[in-house]
Amino acid sequence: MFKRTFNDWWSFKTANTKEYTHCYHNYPAMMIPQVARALINDYKPKDGIKLLFDPYMGSGTSLVEANICNINAIGTDLNPLARMMAKVKTTHYDEKKIKDYFSFIQSNLVFYNDSFVENRDFSRISNHAFWYKQEDLLKLSYLSQLIKQCEDCQDFFNVVLSEVVREVSFTRNSEFKRYKMSDKQLKNFSPDTFKLFETKVIRNIKGLSQFNTVKNSCSSKIYDFNSVTEIPSDIIGEETVDMVITSPPYGDSHTTVAYGQFSRWSNEWFGFDEAKILDNILMGGKKYKEVSFQSNSITPELEKIKQIDSKRYQEVISFLSDYYHSIANVAKCIRHGGVVCYVVGNRTVKTVQISLDYFTVETFSQFGFKHINTIVRRIPNKRMPSKNSPTNEQGKTISTMNNEYIVILQKC
Ligand SMILES: C[S@@+](CC[C@H](N)C(=O)[O-])C[C@H]1O[C@@H](n2cnc3c(N)ncnc32)[C@H](O)[C@@H]1O
Structure with a gap:
């Protein structure tokens, strides 16, 4: 439906993904730094870039890469552990x-x-x-x-x-x-x-020592706002962002990657609020009764899931509804000519694959963006389940997340 280009160069099979401060702390579904780096080099707006935004920054991979490339960055995440990591990874400690x-x-x-x-x-x-x-x-x-x-x-x-x-x-x-x-x-x-x-x-x-060899005055600001509800205008004004590089979750935390459970040890140790309920407040955690987005690109898939399992259907549309609202808010922050890069995974629910890359292109298009490219890359070293049990029948697994889709769009 929307053009995809497979390119094995983007798999970075042998790359050292732990350079600079990227070695600090493991985190689920981390972005490969080389992906963020290549996106900045190859797709940054031609007329200049001062500010990069990551609405799902996790451990802060794209912020670190932005700062290395002399670009200021803003990131947000609802997970307190992610915020602590991103802050530390972007700080030039003595x-x-x-x-x-x-x-x-x-x-x-x-x-x-x-x-x-x-x-x-x-x-x-x-x-x-x-x-x-x-x-x-x-x-x-x-x-x-x-x-x-x-x-x-x-x-x-x-x-x-x-x-x-x-x-x-x-x-x-x-x-x-x-x-x-x-x-x-x-x-x-x-x-x-x-x-x-x-x-x-x-x-x-x-x-740290390697990160400190980078000599510029760029920095990152870390926040805890939820782009699904609102992006505070005193933090990011309308049409002020030049580039977004982000990897959003590919489903709700209960049925995909459990960021809250992974982080619970630390969030409880440090006495951070919301340690126990994190997976409920992340994207897709709140249940919608009805679809709250406009889409044609994945309607057949959603219909199939609805017929097989109405509960799973509700989980999927809840996640997509949150994702849609988040994109609507992010779109407003991008200036004309600004570029967004979303690295997404197309997961399988009840044997039906959900093309989140199509949904991403379609949604941004509704908010005045044109599609530049979707690069399909293999994920050789991302810590992800490569097989799951889509029907929850014991022993019945299918391969799921072997590819990742880098969706690139520009604001008209
Ligand atoms: C795939 S991870 C990002 C990984 C990151 N690119 C990295 O390299 O570490 C997705 C992140 O989205 C965060 N998240 C989920 N829902 C969110 C929301 N509504 N607002 C902000 N962050 C959210 C999760 O806590 C998680 O850290």
């Missing part, structure tokens, strides 16, 4: 200060004794005795205690701690959802909390 604080932390770890731990109240972490060994909770608490003394560098170390908080829990690390390890796995599970922390700090200092 490397010497970070190293000094790290030495201070290390020298205290050498003499660790659990009687040093001040905060022993873990009630903010739901079911903590089920998910953690007490000795690990105490060690994590001690790390938090030391990090609090790192003044203006606390969040640099908190991002590291966040990964450790998840990795020493009894969750299966290969899953985004909260599944406890089997008894057999638990028997052999004895993570070294302090060692993990130290190894990750060393890794992140290397990333």
Whole structure:
């Protein structure tokens, strides 16, 4: 319906995706930095670019790439952990200060004794005795205690701690959802909390060091607004954005990627609000009774899903309705000649594939954009389920997300 071009160059099969601050913290469905970089290089508006916006910034990949290319950026995400990561990844911390604080932390770890731990109240972490060994909770608490003394560098170390908080829990690390390890796995599970922390700090200092070789005065601003409802005009005025590079969710968090569950360990550890209800407030979390968008491009697919399973149909139209309203709001912020790049996945629901790339082109077209290109790329190294069970019948799986669609449009 809308032209797609398959191009294997965009798969970046052998690329190092952990350059600069991209190594800091794992996050579900991260964008490949090389994709953002190539989009900026090849598709930025010819008459100049000052501001890039990412309405679903996640860990901040496109913001980091914008700043490296001397472009200011604004990002928003409803997930507090994502905001912390994006902030830290786009901050040029003083490397010497970070190293000094790290030495201070290390020298205290050498003499660790659990009687040093001040905060022993873990009630903010739901079911903590089920998910953690007490000795690990105490060690994590001690790390938090030391990090609090790192003044203006606390969040640099908190991002590291966040990964450790998840990795020493009894969750299966290969899953985004909260599944406890089997008894057999638990028997052999004895993570070294302090060692993990130290190894990750060393890794992140290397990333920081590379990021600090970038010399310009560009920066990123991080927000928590929901583009589905409104983009505050005091943050982004109408027609002020030159370029959008983003990868939105491809469905609601309950039936696709569970950003809230993945982040719950950290969001609870740091006492962030909404840790428990995050998946309900992300796009598609609120249920619509009826379609709240205009589309012809995917009507047959939606009709098929409706006939097979009305509940799944309602989930799909709820997500698409939110997505439609978000695009309507984003479209207003783009200046004439501005470019939007949406990296989307076409998921399969009940054996029916939903062409989110068509829907994206069609919706932006309704708001005065022309379609430039849709590049289809393979996803060799994105952490995504490549098979799912579309009918929920045991053992019946089909391959789902092997390709990604980079939809590029320009405002007329
Ligand atoms: C595919 S991820 C983005 C990944 C990002 N490109 C990266 O490289 O890390 C999608 C993000 O959308 C966020 N999200 C979902 N619904 C949202 C909404 N209504 N407003 C803002 N962010 C939302 C999720 O929390 C998640 O972080």
